[in-house]
Amino acid sequence: MGIVEAILLSVITAATPLVLAAIGELVTERSGVLNLGVEGMMIMGAVSAFAITQITGSPYIGMFAGVACGALFSQLFAFLTLTLVANQVATGLALTLLGIGVSGMMGESFLGMQGVKLQPIAIPLLADIPYVGPLLFRQDIIFYLSVAIVAGVHWFLFRSRAGLKLRAVGDSHASAHALGVSVIRTRYLAVMFGGACAGLAGAQLSLVYTPQWVENMSAGRGWIALALVVFSSWRPWRLVAGGYLFGAVSISQLHAQAFGLGIPSQLLSSLPYVATIVVLILISHNRRMTLINTPASLGKPFVPDR
Amino acid sequence: MKKLLLVLASTTAAIGFATGASAQEKAKICFVYVGAKTDGGWTQAHDIGRQELEKALGDKIETQYLESVPEGPDAERAIERLARSGCGLIFTTSFGFMDATIKIAQKFPDVKFEHATGYKTAPNVATYNSRFYEGRYIQGQIAAKMSQKGVAGYIASFPIPEVVMGINSFVIGARSVNPDFKIKVVWANTWFDPGKEADAAKALVDQGVDILTQHTDTTAPMQVAAERGIKAFGQASDMIKAGPETQLTAIVDTWGAYYIKRTQAFLDGKWETTSSWDGLKDGILTMAPYTNMPDDVKKLAEETEAKIKSGELKPFTGPLKKQDGSEWLAAGASSDDGTLLGMNFYVEGVDDQLPK
Known part of the structure; x- marks a missing residue:
């Protein structure tokens, strides 16, 4: 295996959880809800995926547990912000803090346990293509799912009727309500999808990336995912590009260090963030396009008249 | 009514017990951790040291700890809270707690402090490190x-x-x-x-x-x-x-022996400012x-x-x-x-x- 392939393999592993958590948040935000609890839902997914894998012995059951736990945990946020109309920013932050705390408690008895890794699945024929095969078609199921989810979200948002309604809810909940769309129900589902994706991202952390459980192991990836959503100006494929750009820069800076290029490591470490900012500036240059893509009702509470 | 009386009685008993316990005046030894006590590494090693301390001197002292305390202004608040709550000896176990420890130590001259891996000392602040x-x-x-x-x-x-x-x-x-x-x-x-x-x-x-x-x-x-x-x-x-x-x-890292040694000195009234830097030979x-x-x-x-x-x-x-x-x-x-x-x-x- 050449060094380039090795680098690309690490990039895919590093980018997958970012893309997954971000694509879920993208759908949530497209419905007009800002959920800052991504980090919390992710870590809950990680701990439950690891715990259930240990208990059942099957990382696949563990993975589903991670998804379910993320989705369930997000419903706490949905209930507080949508039904009780609590402040979304504060509730999201609280969800993150709660997630980190609860996961630490849940995971206490699983610390230091030998993890089980989700094994790669080779796709017949495709896996034998030189170069591309080992990279893209000998991956674990979560990678395949991430690609499918992004494609699915793109199709859903821009090609399906339900997606159109969801975007309408995010752009003007009053108009959508007047047209007979159930704003609250749509948002509940969008938040749940976001939670499920964050849970899957967490499962990737504790079953693929580093198959172990340590407290707070998401280490801020939920926040990067949140930034990616803005970076992508709420468009799925741009989000994938952003996630992989971030992953690529963070992996290659490690290689640059090991190679001994002699560039200060602090500068190299900041590169992924610098790259993100530069691209953000380039994208936001066109103000009108940004405004068109931003969900206009983002973060605004909706109280239906009775 | 009977039930209420029972509750009242047991509450009084509990209060009585609480004051009884404090009457024995166990010295309070406190720890500030930068990470979770179960992190599998640095902080866990300190917490194991704390448990050993409790095992060795548990009849004379009680321990208390705050975990996952971020370095910075939060550390100052955390250390101050412990100092106010009656801790006699406080171990701050991360390099980044150095300035906060020195600052709070000035406010509480009667409380003794021990800072891990730092280099600033004061009349009531000692440092300790491992080679x-x-x-x-x-x-x-x-x-x-x-x-x-x-x-x-x-x-x-x-x-x-x-x-x-x-x-x-x-x-x-x-x-x-x-x-x-x-x-x-x-x-x-x-x-x-x-x-x-x-x-x-x-x-x-x-x-x-x-x-x-x-x-x-x-x-x-x-x-x-x-x-x-x-x-x-x-x-x-x-x-x-x-x-x-x-x-x-x-x-x-095996901090237990050091914690026991220093706490004993504290109990005996022989605690002094030291800059301890021990290694393999001392078992730290x-x-x-x-x-x-x-x-x-x-x-x-x-x-x-x-x-x-x-x-x-x-x-x-x-x-x-x-x-x-x-x-x-x-x-x-x-x-x-x-x-x-x-x-x-x-x-x-x-x-x-x-x-x-």
């Missing part, structure tokens, strides 16, 4: 014996003297066995991020190192080493569980069992350990050159502690540019 570099010297020797390619990968956290000292000691140890030995250093710029530490480990392995060592806190690099079939060293705690066939040895640092290596390597490691303990061998002893080739220590001369604690240069043989 981790002694263990890294042994690791360097093992690495030079075990590596077939003559290159080890070093995952570092931040360019502070503590870490630079470790890298230098590792290289000096390795080159005492194989003068051509090289290391590749990758700065993760974090103490704790399993994903990033794993990425750094993968990058190093992909670039051809066949031994890994780390100065970060999680077992992720050990796991990568196990997956790729190379050997590695554990950090702060015995990480053998993460790599039963991978770990050669680990530097294990121990080596995890030497495993996964041939007998001759194991023997060499054990011999070196014995020599360091007896004081016969000091890792930072000349002839040593700095990275740029200039003389640092003449043959037979050993470095003073001040230079080590402020170490901001590499020794010869480190193939990396020190971040400033």
Whole structure:
């Protein structure tokens, strides 16, 4: 295996959880809800995926547990912000803090346990293509799912009727309500999808990336995912590009260090963030396009008249 | 009504019991942790020390701790809270708590403070540290014996003297066995991020190192080493569980004896400001069992350990050159502690540019 392939393999592993958590948040935000609890839902997914894998012995059951736990945990946020109309920013932050705390408690008895890794699945024929095969078609199921989810979200948002309604809810909940769309129900589902994706991202952390459980192991990836959503100006494929750009820069800076290029490591470490900012500036240059893509009702509470 | 009386009675009993307990006046010994007490590394080692303290002196003291306290203004509040709540002796267990500890110590002259790995003291602030570099010297020797390619990968956290000292000691140890030995250093710029530490480990392995060592806190690099079939060293705690066939040895922090000694001095009224910097000899640092290596390597490691303990061998002893080739220590001369604690240069043989 050449060094380039090795680098690309690490990039895919590093980018997958970012893309997954971000694509879920993208759908949530497209419905007009800002959920800052991504980090919390992710870590809950990680701990439950690891715990259930240990208990059942099957990382696949563990993975589903991670998804379910993320989705369930997000419903706490949905209930507080949508039904009780609590402040979304504060509730999201609280969800993150709660997630980190609860996961630490849940995971206490699983610390230091030998993890089980989700094994790669080779796709017949495709896996034998030189170069591309080992990279893209000998991956674990979560990678395949991430690609499918992004494609699915793109199709859903821009090609399906339900997606159109969801975007309408995010752009003007009053108009959508007047047209007979159930704003609250749509948002509940969008938040749940976001939670499920964050849970899957967490499962990737504790079953693929580093198959172990340590407290707070998401280490801020939920926040990067949140930034990616803005970076992508709420468009799925741009989000994938952003996630992989971030992953690529963070992996290659490690290689640059090991190679001994002699560039200060602090500068190299900041590169992924610098790259993100530069691209953000380039994208936001066109103000009108940004405004068109931003969900206009983002973060605004909706109280239906009775 | 009967029920209510019962509740009242039991509450009174409880209050009575509480005051009864405080009447015995157990001294309160408190700890401030930077991470979770179950982090599997640095903080866990301190918490094990606290438990040993409780076991040893539990009839005279009680302990209390605050975990996951971020370095910065929060640390000040946390330390102050403990000082106000009646702690007699407070251990602050991270380098970044240094200024906060000094500041609060000025406010509470009657409370004693002990700060780990720092260099600022006061009439009521002592410092304590461990000579981790002694263990890294042994690791360097093992690495030079075990590596077939003559290159080890070093995952570092931040360019502070503590870490630079470790890298230098590792290289000096390795080159005492194989003068051509090289290391590749990758700065993760974090103490704790399993994903990033794993990425750094993968990058190093992909670039051809066949031994890994780390100065970060999680077992992720050990796991990568196990997956790729190379050997590695554990950090702060015995990480053998993460790599039963991978770990050669680990530097294990054992603070318990120090905590007991200092608490006893405190109880006896003999506590004084000290700057303690102990190592293998004092048992504040121990080596995890030497495993996964041939007998001759194991023997060499054990011999070196014995020599360091007896004081016969000091890792930072000349002839040593700095990275740029200039003389640092003449043959037979050993470095003073001040230079080590402020170490901001590499020794010869480190193939990396020190971040400033």
